[in-house]
Amino acid sequence: QVQLVESGGGLVQPGGSLRLSCAASISIFSIGSMGWFRQAPGKQRELVAAITTGSNTNYVDSVKGRFTISRDNAKNTVYLQMSSLKPEDTAVYYCNHNLGHLRWGQGTQVTVSS
Numbered sequence: 001q002v003q004l005v006e007s008g009g010g011l012v013q014p015g016g017s018l019r020l021s022c023a024a025s026i027s028i029f030s031i032g033s034m035g036w037f038r039q040a041p042g043k044q045r046e047l048v049a050a051i052t053t054g055s056n057t058n059y060v061d062s063v064k065g066r067f068t069i070s071r072d073n074a075k076n077t078v079y080l081q082m083s084s085l086k087p088e089d090t091a092v093y094y095c096n097h098n099l100g101h102l103r104w105g106q107g108t109q110v111t112v113s114s
Contacts, residue, residue: 001103009108020080022095029073033098036080038091050098085112
């Protein structure tokens with residue numbers, strides 16, 4: 001199965017920044033569109049950012065202007081640069097195909113708190 005390994009999470013203060021990475025075991029070009037998802041306690045997992053193979057991007061309104069998704073096809077890695085972080089951004093963050101077709105990885109915890 002395709003392996004997806006997320007990293008870069010941690011504890012950050014409100015207003016701070018964090019950069020998440022997602023390393024895939026196969027060509028992400030072959031996967032196609034990729035996305036970052038997050039799941040907060042008691043809530044369903046939601047897609048927050050997506051990127052096509054051509055690097056066209058889309059974001060959920062709550063993160064638009066603050067988060068930037070990017071990809072390095074040569075490194076089979078997808079990134080999520082997060083800035084102006086808010087407590088409501090606290091969640092476990094996962095990467096996957098845009099439609100969640102792949103096996104979910106362990107995710108990386110992002111906690112925004114003072």
